[in-house]
Amino acid sequence: EKGGYPSFMEKEIHDQPAAVADTLLGRADAQGRLTLDELRIDAAELKDVTKIIVLACGTSAYAGSVAKYAIEHWCRIPVEVELSHEFRYRDPIVDANTLIVSISQSGETMDTLMAVRYAKEQGAKTLSICNTNGSTIPRESDAVLYTHAGPEIAVASTKAFLAQITATYLLGLYLAQLRGNLFTGQIKDILADLHEIPAQIQEVLDREGEIKDLARSMSDAESVLFLGRHVGYPVAMEGALKLKEIAYIHAEGFAAGELKHGPIALIDDGQPVFVVVPSPRGRHSLHSKVVSNIQEVRARGAKTLVIAEAGDDAVRDYAEFVFYVPQTPTLLMPLLATVPLQIFACELATAKGFDVDQPRNLAKSVTVE
């Protein structure tokens, strides 16, 4: 059942082209109009949404952070992302025009379930993005958008994460279509880019040897830092979480812009730092800022490990190691840039002899608060 792979985690990393493709399947007609039939919330009600709050924990919350960039950009609706367990304790402002989007692989995470219940009591509309048919959170929500990643067995989430991000993009495009924020042609173009992603993930997987070699060479690392900006920031957080969870290595993700506000003090000789670099074809200042961040940490002795877009030669001079991912618009880049970081954590933990599927102290679904 591991499909010939040594662990479920490795199998699930390799399931990702299918997880994204299946999540995209059947969501749009030939004209590029999205049809999210299963949503169950009235289109008119969705049109009136004035605020979105994403509620989730762990990796699912990082999917929510990616979603914020895309949905705000496409729909011009303010999006807050809140850890489910923090939400109830801050007297949140929600009303009938607030759309709560919960994200949960299992659909059973107690913190998220309680937050959704609380939001419902306050009169908000609730939509669940979930990977498990018929689980509690989608059953208790007004609407559901299922991810089709297939069952995820390994405790560390991989394919569910990419499927969640894909689902939030579909939701964002659907809202933009309903509200007239994007033209049909624009939506069609973004969908076309999304449909390229499964084959592009496969390209990354076909070159996994590059990142596996790096991981094995770093099996005695004591701490690894991850930096990113914009959508690269949640990717950095996710890369760090994977490493903590299964390799038990101290790892931190930072917004690259925060470096000079503190974390740069951590850098000394040989400190490994992953940097997720946005496309140079996108906003120029974003790309050049991140390249400067690589230079800054390198000047202080960091070992710079860069994830960049194919063709981005500017990073070569400052990187100890570069892994290139195929070209896609910056907003979609998390679907590609996350994959080498998952492979890195999985291979490093395996090299240390750990059980990557069942890391210590963790359960697949956290059904207590």
Ligand code: M6R
């Ligand atoms: O089932 P959920 O998506 O609600 O689970 C949320 C988190 O517990 C989960 O993502 C956790 O952080 C994973 N172990 C991450 O790999």
